[in-house]
Amino acid sequence: MATDRYGHDLYNGTAEAVGHLDRAVEALLFFRPEVAAAVDDLLETAPAAPVAQAFAAYLGVLGTEPAGAAAARRRFDAFASGLDMTGLGPRERLHTAAAGSLLAGDLRRGSALLEELSVAYPRDALALFVGHQLDFLTGDALRLRDRIGGALSAWEEDDPHRGPLLGMYAFGLEEAGHYAHARETGSAAVERNRHDVWAIHAVVHTYEMQGRFAEGIAYLDARTGDWSEGNFLTVHNWWHYALYALEAGRKDTALGIYDAALHNEESRGLAMELLDAAAMLWRFHLAGSDQTRRWEALADAWSARADPPFYAFNDVHAVMSYVGAGRVAEAERLIAGRRRWLAEPGAETVTNRAMTAEVGLPVCEALVAHAAGDHGTVVELLWPLRRRLHEIGGSHAQRDALQKTLLDAALRSGRHDMARVLISERTALRPHSPYNWLSTARLAEALGDAARAAAARDRAGRLGRSGDLVSDRF
Template sequence: MATDRYGHDFHNGTTEAAGHLDRAVEDLLFFRPAVADAVEELLAAAPAAPVAHAFGAYLGVLGTEPADAAAARRRFDAFAAGLDTTALPPRERLHTAAAARLLAGDLRGGSALLEELTERYPRDALALFVGHQLDFLTGDALRLRDRIGGALSAWEEDDPHRGPLLGMYAFGLEECGHYTHARETGAAAVELNGRDVWAIHAVVHTYEMQGRFAEGLAYLDARTDDWSAGNFLTVHNWWHYALYALEAGRADTALDIYDAVLHHAGSRGLAMELLDAAALLWRLHLAGSDQTRRWEALADAWAARADPPFYAFNDVHAVMAYVGAGRVGQARDLIADRRRWLAEPGAGTGSNHAMTATIGLPVCEALVAHAAGDHDTVMELLWPLRRRLHEFGGSHAQRDALQRTLLEAALRSGRHDTARLLLSERTALRPDSPYNWLSRARLADALGDATRAATARARAHRLGRAGDLTTDHF
């Protein structure tokens, strides 16, 4: 029987097909677009192999593209029709069951099955990668960390694919607040593979979460050729660069990045790219920057998708775009559509039902309330969710757009005690963030404390100068 590079038997696969599988897994670990073609070649070479079909299903789900998921489900269902899963070896049985759960919309159920699989087969890199991404999509920071940490001891120090595992582990450590350990682990992964863009991304997150934007800029600048093009994380890592530029007071650079990379006439319109674009423009919107032209183009891109209910995290960013473009009616239409879906019989079987009902819709309504200047309603909707936002996925950095919306509502509604509390939390975690100090200056202004306001602004200015951009990519 054929085996993969990790020593697992490849059920219903040939030696040639195992080569395709190994190449596809490696492409996946390093976020190479070639993985799509590699999986098609794998399926052509091993049309009866359960792991091959599970791989195709995983790709269909992880991009959060409803059309891709639907196509993957049709192909997987055709394969699984009449399949006696009880006759499959245990590993293939678990992969098949996990894929079926995910295609049915049960992200957490599929995640649990992959966790069971890697307990028995800790060197199954495909299961580890997919499980890790599901932990990200469901905002489960502890599993994001521990799924990988629990498998690392099965990987020898000299294994060529231990590096990507370290990169995954670094991201889990970061989302759990272990910033020093995360940065060191991510750096070790990058030392092993300079183009490990997920590991680079993990290190970037550590700087973001500590407000150390100047070091983050320097880190990305030193590795531009390794992360800035040709991988699935290109847009997202440029988004991180743009966030650093905003902290440095360089909105012009952030907008140059937006126009060149995040959203432009040649953009593919993928959800994960559109949400990065919306999240950047929303930060500028909160700061009072008029980006109407960009918002209109972005809202058009979201509207062209006409997404069914699939992933609440995407819905929130679509509503951001509609609100930013002044199309509150479209935002309300999306909210009404999701409410109708929640009320349909059988709608509550997938993970997105709970995500939409408990987090997604209240957040969408808060964004609409923000557009109306109804900051009291924004407070009523977001305050109870501020420690629960992870339940609908994403990272701390991504969800910070919503935390900033809550802070903005507190400042604009005159809830000074609440604003002080929120700013105290933020500054304790990110003492070097100019945004935090500028916000503290605004609060001091509102309280009539001119001295404290001037001190906070001066500190923000000093911190911003520390992050002056030394390179110009655009």
């Protein structure tokens, strides 16, 4: 039986198939687009290999594209219907069960099965990568950290793929709040391979979460050629750059990045990219900046997808786009459609049902209320959820648009007590963030404390000027 680079047998596979498998895993770990072609080659040479079929199923789910997942489910179901499970080893059985669970919408069971697999086979890089991405999609920061941390001791220091594992571990550390350790670990991964875009992304997150935007800008500028093309994270890392620019007060730069990289006529309309675009424009919306033309184009892109219920995190950003474009009726239709879906019987194990019912829909309703100026309702909806927003997935940086929505609504509705708490929490964590000091100034002005407001605005201005490192390429 043929064996892959990690020492695992490929059931019903040949030496040629193993070559395709190794190539596919390598591309996956470094977010290279050629992973799709490599998996196609793997399926062609080893169509009866459970790991090959599971790999294709994983790709169908991780992009959060409903059409891709549906196609993957049809292919996998056809394979599984004729599969004799009694002849499979434990690794193949676990991969098969995990893939089946994910395609059925049970992300948490699929995640647990892959975690069980990683305990027994800690050098199964495919299981580690997919499990890590599921932890991200479900907002499980501790498992995002510990799934990889628990496997690292099985990887030798000189293994070429220890690097991308360090990059994954760095992101888990960051999401769990270990910023210094995350930056150190991510930097070590980048030293091993300068094109490790997930590791670069992890380091970038550490700067974002600490409000150290000038350092983040410098970090990305120093490595532009390593992350800005030829990988699945190009758009997302440009999004991070735009966040830094916006924090520095360079709105024109942020919008230039938006037009060049986040959303334009050449954009592919993928959910992962559209949500970055929405999250960026929503920050402009909160700042009172009119971006109607950009909102219209983005809302058209979401509308063209006509997504069924699939992933609440995507729904939230679609609603952002509709209300940002003034198309509230479309936002309300999406919300009503999701409510009808929740009322349908069956599929109680679909992870997205709980995501949608408990967090996603209230957040969508809060966004509609914010656009209508009903800020009291926004507070009533988001305040109880502010420590549960991770349950719809994404990162802290991505979900910060929702935290800022709550803060804005608290200020606008006169809930000064809540606003003070929210600003205090943010400033304690990110004392170098101009946004936080501008929010302090807004609260001080509302309370009639002109001197404190002036001091806070001055501090925000001084901090913003530290962002003069922002590139002028846009």
